[in-house]
Amino acid sequence: xxxxxxxxxxxxxxxxxxxxxxxxxxxxxxxxxxxxxxxxxxxxxxxxxxxxxxxxxxxxxxxxxxxxxxxxxxxxxxxxxxxxxxxxxxxxxxxxxxxxxxxxxxxxxxxxxxxxxxxxxxxxxxxxxxxxxxxxxxxxxxxxxxxxxxxxxxxxxxxxxxxxxxxxxxxxxxxxxxxxxxxxxxxxxxxxxxxxxxxxxxxxxxxxxxxxxxxxxxxxxxxxxxxxxxxxxxxxxxxxxxxxxxxxxxxxxxxxxxxxxxxxxxxxxxxxxxxxxxxxxxxxxxxxxxxxxxxxxxxxxxxxxxxxxxxxxxx
Ligand code: SF4
Numbered sequence: 001x002x003x004x005x006x007x008x009x010x011x012x013x014x015x016x017x018x019x020x021x022x023x024x025x026x027x028x029x030x031x032x033x034x035x036x037x038x039x040x041x042x043x044x045x046x047x048x049x050x051x052x053x054x055x056x057x058x059x060x061x062x063x064x065x066x067x068x069x070x071x072x073x074x075x076x077x078x079x080x081x082x083x084x085x086x087x088x089x090x091x092x093x094x095x096x097x098x099x100x101x102x103x104x105x106x107x108x109x110x111x112x113x114x115x116x117x118x119x120x121x122x123x124x125x126x127x128x129x130x131x132x133x134x135x136x137x138x139x140x141x142x143x144x145x146x147x148x149x150x151x152x153x154x155x156x157x158x159x160x161x162x163x164x165x166x167x168x169x170x171x172x173x174x175x176x177x178x179x180x181x182x183x184x185x186x187x188x189x190x191x192x193x194x195x196x197x198x199x200x201x202x203x204x205x206x207x208x209x210x211x212x213x214x215x216x217x218x219x220x221x222x223x224x225x226x227x228x229x230x231x232x233x234x235x236x237x238x239x240x241x242x243x244x245x246x247x248x249x250x251x252x253x254x255x256x257x258x259x260x261x262x263x264x265x266x267x268x269x270x271x272x273x274x275x276x277x278x279x280x281x282x283x284x285x286x287x288x289x290x291x292x293x294x295x296x297x298x299x300x301x302x303x304x305x306x307x308x309x310x311x312x313x314x315x
Contacts, residue, residue: 006116006146008034014066014112015143015181030066031081032113036091036121037063039076039083041301043103048240048282050204051135051158057107058098058132060091061295064113067139068174069162071215071251073294078110079249084302091121094301095130104203105133105156112138115146122153133205136189140182141175147188156204157189160211164224172215172257183228186210190233208233213242214269217256222269226276235277241269243284248294 018028
């Protein structure tokens with residue numbers, strides 16, 4: 001079956017199905033406009049080793065979001081919308097500029113609300129010589145049907161699986177049915193890219209790497225997500241267990257989220273991962289839970305002749 005033809009005239013790009021006309025300037029839940037909006041183009045060294053490698057990952061941070069995570073570390077661009085609108089042509093040029101810098105991949109961060117514009121920019125960039133892998137780095141709250149337009153354009157899916165419990169998903173991200181929606185989206189990602197392929201240096205070239213941010217007070221929710229991964233994707237699935245939770249944005253308004261994760265909680269989840277037989281995991285060091293690892297959104301690399309940024313490794 002052909003993928004559904006997406007239209008910004010009646011936006012159903014993501015599971016929110018707002019139905020608004022983005023071309024006429026109407027605003028839906030995410031606040032995404034007709035053209036892509038970005039806040040930072042950088043070389044990122046803090047992603048998982050097969051993504052950042054030695055040369056870094058060429059991140060492009062998109063503005064706005066279809067979730068409302070109370071603990072969002074990127075709230076300046078997700079909730080407050082800091083960023084700059086660019087044309088499809090400029091976006092494709094940014095992808096090619098990143099490639100010229102010698103990074104391992106193009107890393108599309110929070111891309112969901114601009115999936116259609118990104119697909120157009122990727123087609124253009126590929127026609128103009130984009131060769132390095134493209135990473136789709138999303139929050140998991142995706143329409144499985146809409147992801148079909150990325151088939152053949154994206155090489156690596158890097159989705160979050162944030163919550164299992166619906167009450168938590170609603171309370172922390174205003175995301176009803178998060179688990180069932182993310183599960184369907186991830187199955188579609190795996191369908192498109194059934195094999196994980198690494199180069200001789202261990203850098204991922206094609207495949208799926210799932211992320212789960214372990215939250216304070218909720219390690220049982222993490223267990224359920226790991227159970228689903230094992231049952232639905234298999235024990236060889238690559239999973240990154242993030243330890244970097246820091247109470248930012250509005251997190252202090254919720255008691256359970258108003259503190260950092262303890263070593264006990266994180267180790268509960270890593271032990272469970274091993275006990276149920278999952279084989280391919282990445283874990284983070286304790287020092288990853290620091291505000292200084294939050295990117296500085298300053299429009300670097302967005303306009304022509306602006307430079308980008310670097311950082312140190314926390315894995
Ligand atoms: S992409 Fe934005 S406007 Fe479109 S359905 Fe999702 S939240 Fe609504």
